[in-house]
Amino acid sequence: MIYLIITTIIWSFSFSIIGNYLSPQINSWTLAFFRSLIAFIFFLPWFRKDISYKYLIRITSIGALQIGLMYVFYLTAFNYTTVQRILLFTITTPFYVVLISNLFERKFKLPVFLLSIFSIIGAFFLRTIYFDKNDLIGFVLIQSANLCFALGQILYKRFKQGNWSQGDKFHDFTYFFFGALLISSFGLIISSQGLSLPGSFAEWILVLWLGGISTGLGYYFWNRGSEYVSSTTLAVMNNLVIPTALLVETVFFSRTVNIESYIIGTIIIISTIVASVRFKV
Numbered sequence: 001m002i003y004l005i006i007t008t009i010i011w012s013f014s015f016s017i018i019g020n021y022l023s024p025q026i027n028s029w030t031l032a033f034f035r036s037l038i039a040f041i042f043f044l045p046w047f048r049k050d051i052s053y054k055y056l057i058r059i060t061s062i063g064a065l066q067i068g069l070m071y072v073f074y075l076t077a078f079n080y081t082t083v084q085r086i087l088l089f090t091i092t093t094p095f096y097v098v099l100i101s102n103l104f105e106r107k108f109k110l111p112v113f114l115l116s117i118f119s120i121i122g123a124f125f126l127r128t129i130y131f132d133k134n135d136l137i138g139f140v141l142i143q144s145a146n147l148c149f150a151l152g153q154i155l156y157k158r159f160k161q162g163n164w165s166q167g168d169k170f171h172d173f174t175y176f177f178f179g180a181l182l183i184s185s186f187g188l189i190i191s192s193q194g195l196s197l198p199g200s201f202a203e204w205i206l207v208l209w210l211g212g213i214s215t216g217l218g219y220y221f222w223n224r225g226s227e228y229v230s231s232t233t234l235a236v237m238n239n240l241v242i243p244t245a246l247l248v249e250t251v252f253f254s255r256t257v258n259i260e261s262y263i264i265g266t267i268i269i270i271s272t273i274v275a276s277v278r279f280k281v
Contacts, residue, residue: 003225019083028075038211063176066152068183081138096150
């Protein structure tokens, strides 16, 4: 659980950094490429050759899906809608995690679905806002990102449960981020936008932080944490980043928030997490 909490705190700052500082200057393909490249370099010292070809392909594919493809949808959404709306649109991730997990297990667990729905309700309390046409495009992009992220989480969790003997904690993510780098590199090459570099030293620092800390350490901690909790806890933990990210927006970027709705929504989300751990659903 501590892995997931640390990651949530790290990711709370990423939304605001991208939305307020980087998305106007750096296009989504470039930012996805830099984040994947920096994370890959970060884990490169743990690169190993003595693993099976099948293992390599599977872990690389998961990284390509969970990070590479997800980033394309997620980062493009910042061109169409605001940070606050993106946070709202991510509330469906717990439902996707539960649905995909149940499909793999070929079971339907009503308590699990109820907890994921309560988590979504809690997140919705945090942000109830009006939408326009661009917001709808952003919504579709974020739902695509949510699906990629949810599927990647479950695939990694199930894959590692059946492959504890192979690899170590670090070398997996060399291949994981290599998969993400393949997708983002290909997208950047075929993109009409081309490569757009940060325009200042401060922007380079933020890109390095997003690549090394938010992406590198963040996804390492998150996927490692997924191995130690149930799929239900993993699902509802996805929404904890919403109140923490809104807190960052409010404190550091002077955004307004309805205090009553914020408190109610946060309590509901935390309650679903506690319930998932307490009753082991």
